[in-house]
Amino acid sequence: AVTAFSNTILEDAKTNNVEHRIAIVGFASGSNNNLNYENTELLTAETVKYNAVTDDDYKNALVVVNDGDELNSIITKAIKNIDAKGATKADLGLEMASNIFANNPVTDNRQRVVVFLTDGVPTSYRNFEFSVANAAILNAYQIKNTYDATIYSVGIFDRETSGNKDVNNFMNYVSSNYNEEKVLSRNKRETTPAAAGYYLDVSDVSKLSEIFTTIVEEAIIHTGEFDDVTLKYTLSKDFCLTSV
Numbered sequence: 522a523v524t525a526f527s528n529t530i531l532e533d534a535k536t537n538n539v540e541h542r543i544a545i546v547g548f549a550s551g552s553n554n555n556l557n558y559e560n561t562e563l564l565t566a567e568t569v570k571y572n573a574v575t576d577d578d579y580k581n582a583l584v585v586v587n588d589g590d591e592l593n594s595i596i597t598k599a600i601k602n603i604d605a606k607g608a609t610k611a612d613l614g615l616e617m618a619s620n621i622f623a624n625n626p627v628t629d630n631r632q633r634v635v636v637f638l639t640d641g642v643p644t645s646y647r648n649f650e651f652s653v654a655n656a657a658i659l660n661a662y663q664i665k666n667t668y669d670a671t672i673y674s675v676g677i678f679d680r681e682t683s684g685n686k687d688v689n690n691f692m693n694y695v696s697s698n699y700n701e702e703k704v705l706s707r708n709k710r711e712t713t714p715a716a717a718g719y720y721l722d723v724s725d726v727s728k729l730s731e732i733f734t735t736i737v738e739e740a741i742i743h744t745g746e747f748d749d750v751t752l753k754y755t756l757s758k759d760f761c762l763t764s765v
Contacts, residue, residue, distance in 0.1 A: 523600050526636075526733035527592055530741055534587045541741065544582040544621045545599040548614025549607025551645050560607045563617060564599035571613055579617070579624040609641030612656035615695070619660050622668040633670035634740045636733070637661075637695055640677040642688055654691045654705050661695040662703050671697045673736050675721045677729070683722045686711040696720040 527543060534541040549560035558571040563582045584595045618635050627633070643653040664670045674696040682688055687705070693712045694702040696719035714720075718739075721732050 522729040522733055523603070524592075524597070525730045526737065527586065527596055527600070529734060529737045531586045531592050533737070533741065535590060541586045542583045543586055543596055544584065544618075545596070545603070546582075546614050546617045546621070547603055548610050548617070549605075551608070551610045551613065553645055556607065558613075560604045561610055561613050564602050566595045566598060568599075568602050571617065574617070574620075576620075576624050579620045582621050583625045605640065608644050608646055609639055610645060610653060611637070611639060611643040611695070612653050612660060615657050615660035615664065619664050619668070622664065622670065632740065633668055634736075635664060635670055635672045636736060637672055637674045638677070639675070642682065642685075643691060649685070649687050649691075651687075651705060651707065654687070655703075658691070658694045658705055659703055662700075665697060665700045671719070671740055673697070673719050673721060673740070675723060675729075675732060677723050677726060680724070683724065692720045692722075 523545075530541045530543065533539070545564040547560050547562050547564050550556035550558060551561065552558060552572065561571040563569045563574055563578055565578070565582050565584065569578050584593050586593055586596065588594065615635075615637065618637075622633060642649040643657055644650045645653055661672055665672060672695060674692045676683060676688070676692050678688065686709075687707075690705055690709055690712050693699055693714060694705055698714040698719045699712070721736075723729055723732055
């Protein structure tokens, strides 16, 4: 699905002669339990763990999609290096996404988009942890408000997890459904945004490619600007112009 997502962006880059760029971040374990940030890393030509990432690494993580009309091999390698093993340190993943934007200032009219994809609840071990969730929400707040980025959160959950109030609130708050939320409280009622287009609950994994295609079409596909446009319309023979 991620490969299809990247190839769709590549095709738009070639069709419209624009320079789309992609960075891929993995987030799993933290430093607790002697896991030493297992699978929490920048996924580039060389995988760099969270605790070893430099500003140059963040700068270089954003890779041009089009490499000789083919998908950049760095992106292909990064996708192959994705590993789902570990906890779900969502806070560290979004922190790295924020640092990528911080080290790649926009000098032209670029759209910034984050796709936050997870099959686990925010935690450093197994169960939902408010400390991890709130750190992730705060990082998402910075991404949306400091870097003017749109965040799509995509959850691959079973029915019980997707129906959990805290999980639902968390995924909504991370996404661009809510741009001003910074804290998820334990007694917060379940959120139901009027336009819930930025949190996508994927109960069927086979639909994931379709979800990614929708995100590309909504947020990334290039639309050119036009000046001095003339529209021509052929009127039917029954047309009648009336002046009042």
